[in-house]
Amino acid sequence: MQGAALSETAASIVAAHRAGLASPRDAVARSLERIRAYDDPALFISLRPEAELMAEARALADEGPRDRPLYGVPVAVKDNIDVAGLPTTAACPAFAYHPAEDAVVVTRLRQAGAIVIGKTNLDQFATGLVGVRSPYGTPRNPHRPQLIPGGSSAGSGVAVAAGLVPVALGTDTAGSGRVPAGLNNIVGLKPSFGLVPTAGVVPACRSLDCVSVFALTSDDAFAALQAMTGPDERDALSRSLPLGSLENLDRTMRIGVPRPQDRTFFGDRRAEAAFAAAIAAIGALDATIVDIDLAPFLEAARLLYEGPWLAERYAAVGDFINRHPEAVHPVTRGIILDGRNASAAGMFRAFYRLAELRAAAQRVLATLDVLMVPTVPLAPTIDEVLADPVGLNSRLGTYTNFVNLLDLAAVAVPAAIAEDGTPFGVTFLARAGQDAELASVARVFHARTGLPLGAIGLPHPPLAVHPAMSSDTIAIAVVGAHLSGMPLNGELRILGARFAERCCTAHDYRLFALPGKPRKPGLLRVASGQGATIEVELWSLPIAAFGRFIAAVPLPLSIGVIRLADGRQVKGFLVEAVATEGARDISRFGGWRAYLAEAAAGASNGESLAGT
Numbered sequence: 001m002q003g004a005a006l007s008e009t010a011a012s013i014v015a016a017h018r019a020g021l022a023s024p025r026d027a028v029a030r031s032l033e034r035i036r037a038y039d040d041p042a043l044f045i046s047l048r049p050e051a052e053l054m055a056e057a058r059a060l061a062d063e064g065p066r067d068r069p070l071y072g073v074p075v076a077v078k079d080n081i082d083v084a085g086l087p088t089t090a091a092c093p094a095f096a097y098h099p100a101e102d103a104v105v106v107t108r109l110r111q112a113g114a115i116v117i118g119k120t121n122l123d124q125f126a127t128g129l130v131g132v133r134s135p136y137g138t139p140r141n142p143h144r145p146q147l148i149p150g151g152s153s154a155g156s157g158v159a160v161a162a163g164l165v166p167v168a169l170g171t172d173t174a175g176s177g178r179v180p181a182g183l184n185n186i187v188g189l190k191p192s193f194g195l196v197p198t199a200g201v202v203p204a205c206r207s208l209d210c211v212s213v214f215a216l217t218s219d220d221a222f223a224a225l226q227a228m229t230g231p232d233e234r235d236a237l238s239r240s241l242p243l244g245s246l247e248n249l250d251r252t253m254r255i256g257v258p259r260p261q262d263r264t265f266f267g268d269r270r271a272e273a274a275f276a277a278a279i280a281a282i283g284a285l286d287a288t289i290v291d292i293d294l295a296p297f298l299e300a301a302r303l304l305y306e307g308p309w310l311a312e313r314y315a316a317v318g319d320f321i322n323r324h325p326e327a328v329h330p331v332t333r334g335i336i337l338d339g340r341n342a343s344a345a346g347m348f349r350a351f352y353r354l355a356e357l358r359a360a361a362q363r364v365l366a367t368l369d370v371l372m373v374p375t376v377p378l379a380p381t382i383d384e385v386l387a388d389p390v391g392l393n394s395r396l397g398t399y400t401n402f403v404n405l406l407d408l409a410a411v412a413v414p415a416a417i418a419e420d421g422t423p424f425g426v427t428f429l430a431r432a433g434q435d436a437e438l439a440s441v442a443r444v445f446h447a448r449t450g451l452p453l454g455a456i457g458l459p460h461p462p463l464a465v466h467p468a469m470s471s472d473t474i475a476i477a478v479v480g481a482h483l484s485g486m487p488l489n490g491e492l493r494i495l496g497a498r499f500a501e502r503c504c505t506a507h508d509y510r511l512f513a514l515p516g517k518p519r520k521p522g523l524l525r526v527a528s529g530q531g532a533t534i535e536v537e538l539w540s541l542p543i544a545a546f547g548r549f550i551a552a553v554p555l556p557l558s559i560g561v562i563r564l565a566d567g568r569q570v571k572g573f574l575v576e577a578v579a580t581e582g583a584r585d586i587s588r589f590g591g592w593r594a595y596l597a598e599a600a601a602g603a604s605n606g607e608s609l610a611g612t
Helices: 010-018 024-038 050-063 104-111 154-161 179-184 218-228 269-283 295-306 309-323 330-341 344-365 382-387 389-396 401-405 435-449 489-494 543-551 592-604
Strands: 044-047 074-078 115-120 167-172 187-190 210-215 253-258 287-292 370-374 408-417 423-431 473-478 498-504 509-514 520-525 535-542 557-563 569-575
Touching: 010 024, 010 218, 024 050, 024 074, 024 115, 044 154, 050 115, 074 154, 104 115, 104 167, 104 218, 115 154, 154 167, 154 179, 154 210, 167 187, 167 218, 179 187, 179 408, 179 423, 187 218, 187 435, 210 218, 218 408, 218 435, 253 269, 269 287, 269 370, 269 408, 269 423, 269 435, 295 309, 295 344, 295 401, 309 330, 330 389, 344 401, 344 423, 370 435, 382 389, 401 408, 408 435, 423 435, 473 543, 509 592, 520 557, 520 569, 535 543, 535 592
Parallel strands: 074 115, 074 167, 253 287, 253 370, 473 569
Antiparallel strands: 044 115, 167 210, 187 210, 187 408, 370 423, 408 423, 473 535, 498 535, 509 520, 557 569
């Protein structure tokens, strides 16, 4: 396609911006140019005005990169996620409304430096895995125009695959954040449920819904995930889960795969052969392959559309459909209205059975590092889906429908491209809270395939090495005397700690100069919007030494969980709130080093920092 040679990953865009080789305005201009060149009116439902985008890019450049991990990266957003200034339609014009504020995830992406380009098309009310159930049309699959784009996050998947944006948000209830990845040769990251808040997202099944990420690489997808994680009071179902960091897979892995009798491809011999090749490829990564019984997973999958979760879809938009039946796609209308007949007794029976199936699945997963399944078992054309809209949609969800019900995290990555251009992908699954482990496996597998990125023809970039963090270490954030070059840094080094990186906290902290000697700071978490970003250092501390280290931490300090600017959550030094009463608030310095430097300069000039 035109402009393909200019396509980039999010990581390369940020690197170019930080080095001064390009600006956020350049990234926005290139994205808009590619959207015009791709010329698919069914892809975006709405785009922000170019003048508005350029003004935002200029303002971002004036502020500078600071610690923004997505600095100047163009992002597309599925149109069931609120973006202030643009209507939210859920692909139903009669349902459209104008949100007063961004969804939480959009706010966090913008804080990380991303620039929202526009809203993408979807299967109406996020009901479908096909991408053809929208009055705005069917986004064109950039690999084969007659192939479905996959849904429900069709526009977001295509926008990334075609190189229009490097990152896009989708949502995932039954596989909507993974199926488009499998059919478009890109990465689809479905985080652990509750890790990313869904406030500001039109619900499908609120107890299962996740905001997902599409990207050209797992590293880009994980960077976006890091920026969005953490609970929010506006989403009562959001939760605090460990995120961790990417690792280099320098250990033997146990990879589960469906046993042969559980591998279903509905006659698609190409997909069957591609999955067999993927098993051989993952085995070559010093992995032990374990055949597992997929029966409890597949039974859970059937509950999604045969059980009471249809009633949850009806609870979300059923009243609107009853008032405006003519405004809703007939397939979507039929599926959702079926949910009004669910009985309370049937619901409880399904909940009990799901609990049993979840326990069985957890026992299987406890013996594995990850489970690998096909993302989709077949790749139908648009005409085939229109001829059998419900049956083929159900088949597409064979390996996706159970994931959210069983409280699993998932990363879908490319695995092969057939001679006719049809992509095939695999999905790595693990228990909730293992998102970093999944992304670590996915990135290595994807890079080893040798496949081009998306449909743009560029090779997968070399994998970044993560030498400081490993599975037998804990990342700990230090803010004061344990910083490198400071008096107590030797305590870390004696315990075998290694420097990892310098970074900043999220904008939810204040730093105090505590009274007494030796001088030390106290980092305190405060209400959102009342804090500042504070510089910290991350050190990689062996797990065996962690207990000895925290045992020596004196009151009023303690070790707690600190949220970083890029969304990661790590252990680190915090202070009791009572100890900050009467202490100097030194947040304006942005860190202990800057405060000490100005204190030293003031002392040499006979000045005092009292009252700062």
